[in-house]
Amino acid sequence: MGLTSQKVLLLAVLVAVALFVLTIWLWPRLSKGNWRAVLGRIGLLVATQLSLFATIGLYANNSFGFYASWADLFGQEQEPGVVTDYQTGPNGTKLRMLGTERVSVQNGSRPATGGRIDKVLVRGEHSQIASPAYVYLPPQYFQKKYAGKKFPAALVLTGYPGTAEALYKKLHFPQTQHELLKKQKMRPTVLVMMRPTVAPPRDTECMDIPNGPQTETFFTKDLRADISEHYRIGREAKSWGVVGDSTGGYCALKMTMRHPEAYSSAVALSGAYKAPRDATTGDLFGGNRQLERENNLLWRQRHLPAPPVNLLVTSSKQGEGNYQQTLRFIEQTKSPSRVSSIILDSGGHNFNTWRREIPAALEWLGNHLRA
Structure with a gap:
């Protein structure tokens, strides 16, 4: 069991x-x-x-949703089974299809009504990292009105260690978008749901670690290229955003600020503003102090040019440890970057708080992306 x-x-x-x-x-x-x-x-x-x-x-x-399996709990990587390649386009794709799931909404068994969740294995050409992802295709993706049209996409990241399944089983990202689409509050957007731990059990904080996992390259180059090749998704940065909670929130901000050519918009739900150094991370920077500073987002704001990106940060006046840093981040944001926020009166670092923020965050993100 x-x-x-x-x-x-x-x-x-x-x-x-x-x-x-x-x-x-x-x-x-x-x-x-x-x-x-x-x-x-x-x-x-x-x-x-x-x-x-x-x-x-x-x-x-x-x-x-901290751990998905016994192997995940005990730090053992679970090898994916052998599957048939899913080919598309003239050159095929680097994705492997692992299966599909229905969305838990009314009439969710019909893709044109409820959308569909594909489980895929992304194999990074540049990073040499392979990691599973859950791709939510909104109902419009299967409707004749949108046939041949491209869609924007959002990478959705959990915290550490986290499980990708929690993004649709606990945080209800697809279900929330489904409701927003019915109310015409956002554009239909493909959601690529993943955990940031693509080199388990290490917490890489979405870093290209010297002599270690190239996680940043995986998310900013390989993932976007592989997903865009397989699905009808725009390839330019204006078509891509990132949203994440906790560690995933830090990753969302950092990758967008460091790589505006990859992502144009980011949402950080209770995100940190610099990487921790503990037993789960090890030495992320290989002793390189400049690299460490460049991955400190508050330092970047003070010392480096601002990128032309859209940023949304969230916190709570009571219950969140990042509140003061979030205010500082907002104050330090310079043009051409644009910043918005969701500040709750109270709320902890947990799923219940993020579920309160996700509808407004998804609406904001969906309306900043263009296919």
């Missing part, structure tokens, strides 16, 4: 309840002072506590 299976969670709950009941029942028998009774009490307490922690951990993981 998979890590996110409801059966696993139910089994954990049953085990925890059974151990609790067993502890109550056996406790009088283990009230003696001999070593066997003491060990018995210790064993029951440890087993009960572990079962409770496991249950809470599984529930939290199912709610927030």
